[in-house]
Amino acid sequence: MTGHRTGLWLVGARGSVGTTAALGLAALAQGHATAEGCVTAAPPFAGLGLPAWDDLVVGGHDVSDVSLTKHAEALVDAGMVPAPLLAATAHTLDAADAEIRPGHRGLLAPGESQADVARRLAADITGFADRHDLARVVVVDVSSTEPIAEHVPEHDDPDALLAALEESDRVVLPPSAVTAWAALLAGAPYAGFTPSAGMGLPALQALARDRGVPVAGQDGKTGQTWLRTVLAPAFTDRGLRVLSWAGTNLLGGGDGATLADPEAVRSKLASKTRGLRDLTGSEVTPLHIDHVPDLGDVKVAWDHVHARGFLGSRITLQTTWSAHDSMLAAPMVLDLARLLALAHAAGVAGVVPELGYFFKDPWGSDRHAAADQADQLVRWAVRLGAA
Amino acid sequence: MTGHRTGLWLVGARGSVGTTAALGLAALAQGHATAEGCVTAAPPFAGLGLPAWDDLVVGGHDVSDVSLTKHAEALVDAGMVPAPLLAATAHTLDAADAEIRPGHRGLLAPGESQADVARRLAADITGFADRHDLARVVVVDVSSTEPIAEHVPEHDDPDALLAALEESDRVVLPPSAVTAWAALLAGAPYAGFTPSAGMGLPALQALARDRGVPVAGQDGKTGQTWLRTVLAPAFTDRGLRVLSWAGTNLLGGGDGATLADPEAVRSKLASKTRGLRDLTGSEVTPLHIDHVPDLGDVKVAWDHVHARGFLGSRITLQTTWSAHDSMLAAPMVLDLARLLALAHAAGVAGVVPELGYFFKDPWGSDRHAAADQADQLVRWAVRLGAA
Amino acid sequence: MTGHRTGLWLVGARGSVGTTAALGLAALAQGHATAEGCVTAAPPFAGLGLPAWDDLVVGGHDVSDVSLTKHAEALVDAGMVPAPLLAATAHTLDAADAEIRPGHRGLLAPGESQADVARRLAADITGFADRHDLARVVVVDVSSTEPIAEHVPEHDDPDALLAALEESDRVVLPPSAVTAWAALLAGAPYAGFTPSAGMGLPALQALARDRGVPVAGQDGKTGQTWLRTVLAPAFTDRGLRVLSWAGTNLLGGGDGATLADPEAVRSKLASKTRGLRDLTGSEVTPLHIDHVPDLGDVKVAWDHVHARGFLGSRITLQTTWSAHDSMLAAPMVLDLARLLALAHAAGVAGVVPELGYFFKDPWGSDRHAAADQADQLVRWAVRLGAA
């Protein structure tokens, strides 16, 4: 039964997305907000047995000590969240904050193995499930993007990986992947909402399948990339040939600072343009991310599309998208919690390609067209819900 | 068999869209151009028995005496068409121009009936078919928008309409509808690419069904409206509530001048916003069309979308679309000729809702979402082509 | 001496601009805000003897009963003003609200003359000056735009006007002009920040000169029009010929609702395009104002400029401007209060063309180029301040 109480375990719970998700969930559960931005609030998803808003309980990992409520106050100061809404949800936020455990920074104590770390993280999750009598816990990674991890053979081989993880003082996985492995140890469905490796490594995906845990990723398709995967297939349907698709992102906030690190941004930019190239066939897709601190959490994205029309005629489309980044991501995190709970209850195991709608770089799927993915998502959920 | 030679009878053949379609078709048939902008050039439509480009022969009606070649020279001067392309296709354009007959201006000679006019127009079409040994002729109305016609009861009643048409000196139909009736008399499939009444009257659609003629309309969905029906469903899929969708069109050219007439523009604006309101549920959709002669045939459209996201957060999207209007419309006219030929060969009669993809205000369908319509179109064509 | 205490009498004090000006002035005077948006806060205006922020006292007329504080709370709810700023200034706002008297709605009591009304309004102003021991009071009209008044000969002839004003039951002036006359009766410098007639009538301007009162207008140049008068001269300097300049305004708020009245908008649109036509020589300047309530006080303006460059080459410029309309207007109102106080102290009488920088349709000047006007303003103020 999916109607049972479900945990939402946020890796990076005290960041902007985590805070917004926790606060917003409390607001929805208490009837202080309507569910704009939630895909699963639409009619086709009604009656499928998804957990209700007030069935969801929040906990998580974070390396930060700044409480959810503290972060939420910053959102109020920035004009993102009305003060009364924070007042109404502060009690629930405090409860969630009490369920946040220290996250993994990637360091090992002398003599420690990554398996030791993962077991400790998994115990946090199972302890949370026990305390709240949860039917299941869904782990969603919303932490900051980590640098691209160097590939080693163990990433492709489950047995070799398991062995390596037990070696003291050996770092075979990047932190996000240790966390992903912890989710599997805890039997928790998992979504990778960041570009970090996480459950993206083939060995971990194989282990997810073996252990009967549904997983989905990677890198939430929240704003500009979503828009691009809405528009690009439409050009193709019309027979209009995209010659170039250039874009710029301006963002402040924590994400902006992280992405000012060229190494971190590389994985982001790669996953942002991959779908676009597949959809249009064009290789001319320059893209920049600029850190503009004064914009705060607002992300502004400009795209310039140049296409060739009938008899070589020139077509241009410009788009300017402006939105609070966390406000786009948070409701999708809640959607993923609900949908992965449904999948888990239905016995789905391993990578779930039908959740590709939510991701820039969907595991197990080469579909990128948003309308197509939305259609696939609904059909899949209805099929599971009817079972 | 759809492989046979097919006529494309353009009502308003000497206008910008007509000229571009005729010139472009010649260029495609002779291999001087590739088929960007043609929906039916995509892989799913291959092998379905659509007429090939060199199976199509152009004729038409027009109230203008300015030849196709003359108009095409203006397109060259405006930088829309390369001079060598006109040189290569001039011979074919001259041949098409020789098949253009005087169009109906809406006036009756004393003692004449609208049925007389329609029979004369139908004879033009059948004569064309005979001269070129055509398996069928598809009529596409690409003439200037006419003012909204006053509704009379005969518009809803086929028998009453047929009787009224025979009355001398009585004007029961607007000119575009007389032309539509002429198409039915000639047994010709028909597409209404303008907002004018044409085959949109219920009585004429009933007659089309009775006479076994497939018809489709209305008002080509070429630019801004197409873009809106791409984007609006995407907002809905995401659960983002559109609060307002404001737009402005700037256009020069003949169409711009016509639409500077507030009466003519009224029907255009109504059909442009109808789909948007259906798709978003928002009633705040102000829209303007401005005549900016210096832009020539380029149409520039700006849209501003304001949506409500998670926890009431503000989302805005602006789009600026710039394209040569005739270059968007012409390939869709060719698509409709091919698809209606397919439908006619397959015995489809009356309104074809599956062609809704091409129209702002699709007859027989309340679907407006472009991706949904594209999907429906392909399935339909494949089904007919396989039969 | 301009250092003395100065009254700022706002006609329409309880509207958005009035409320923002009163609240903002209190914030500036108390050091809770910095003076962004105030022209006179720049270095060239220092040391000229302009009234300091805490020399200014607010009163006014309004037809509304909704208090300043009430309106300010709405600004807080809309996210425009931080709650702590209202808390800090509420006391001052209450004091200002206590100095707001019933405004003139344009109606006469039986047997009353417009001169009677004006004397009553003037008495409100002089009473205010007495109570606060003010060196002078500057009247600024920030009330809603009124419909264009029909012209009558008395509007051009001071003596005839004075006589007509004394006739019982005769309406020779629109309400805004009665208020302007009241300012003259009270010896108060006056600025017309709206497109309404106000002091724009030649007879009133002549009376201002006779009575030694400096006056300036008309229609605050706050956003899109300001931007246009920045850009248009730059095109001219470069020798680039503007072919068309099309624009759209989207606005919610009270102003948006008022301007949804086609009659009211006519005067606004006329004054918005007049300068542009002068500056560019182009007559193709279509402009729309759309009421989009969900935008609140944010005004979004899109402009599309098409210019002809070297050898006929095509140049386009698009601008999208987004700002809180009242936040643009309010600091300019404060600037005008300071500058007209300076002018009055220096003995300037009648229309002050050097204040044209602040207005869409500057009285006494045909300069519209913003940089040119800014230069003229500084020179004028420095000259007066040095005297």
Next chain:
Amino acid sequence: MTGHRTGLWLVGARGSVGTTAALGLAALAQGHATAEGCVTAAPPFAGLGLPAWDDLVVGGHDVSDVSLTKHAEALVDAGMVPAPLLAATAHTLDAADAEIRPGHRGLLAPGESQADVARRLAADITGFADRHDLARVVVVDVSSTEPIAEHVPEHDDPDALLAALEESDRVVLPPSAVTAWAALLAGAPYAGFTPSAGMGLPALQALARDRGVPVAGQDGKTGQTWLRTVLAPAFTDRGLRVLSWAGTNLLGGGDGATLADPEAVRSKLASKTRGLRDLTGSEVTPLHIDHVPDLGDVKVAWDHVHARGFLGSRITLQTTWSAHDSMLAAPMVLDLARLLALAHAAGVAGVVPELGYFFKDPWGSDRHAAADQADQLVRWAVRLGAA
């Protein structure tokens, strides 16, 4: 006397800017075109004794062998120049092409000194002057941007530089500066329209002063940067504080390819943002140049300005500028030829700060505000012309 025949010696004559300037000048001289884009065609410059269009004769240096006419044909194919205009000017272009001599690539023959190279280049210029009986020759560098040159002490010391130039096999100057020195040797006024070092080195500017030659630079302010220096001062005049100014350039063409070289682009980006930072005080000015080959010579620039208004309110301005880059630059090159001829005739020597209007990084001036520079330019020209 400035009325005499004047040479325009283009360094990089066969590039896009050079070709457009040569073709456009021929069109102007023959009355086939009007002078849009030419600053000096405006009324204030009439009667000042500037050379007329048909007083100007074109020659130049280039490292390319592709003729002006050949390049002009490419402009016709790209739809930038109408075919009849090329036909009408081809004869003049051929004559100009016959006056193009091999440019300096930066390489020395064994035993050769840079002074030898400069003397050869100077002889090309004086030979041109002799053949055409020219009163003077103005050299304008419109060649491709070269990488930033390493600074050596000789760049600051005229005597040391002159000595170093005579050393065999020693490269003390980058190619653009050798060319600049050649101009001085030939006594030719000089404008540096590229970001390359050219006459920007202090030693060369001192030599220009000593030799009585007026020089101006650097890096033509043609499009986005011009627009920024129009807008930024307007924000300052209004007291609006610019927080960030982010921009993106998309361009194809030769310039686009050159600027895809990160080393070359560095000097360009530096000079593009320098003025903006001075004008706004903001340090947040991220800027990108992307090579988008399909755009051809069209440059598209998007800017996003975020400013702080009254009471901290948010103001945003976006601009999208689209123009043919060469069509912006070429008329300014003609302007500089005329104005430097005027300066030379009037005996102006060394750096001319009053020509700062034309440059991103004006030598001898820290003014960047376009309106201010335009004003300064007119006053200067009128003063010289009256002398």
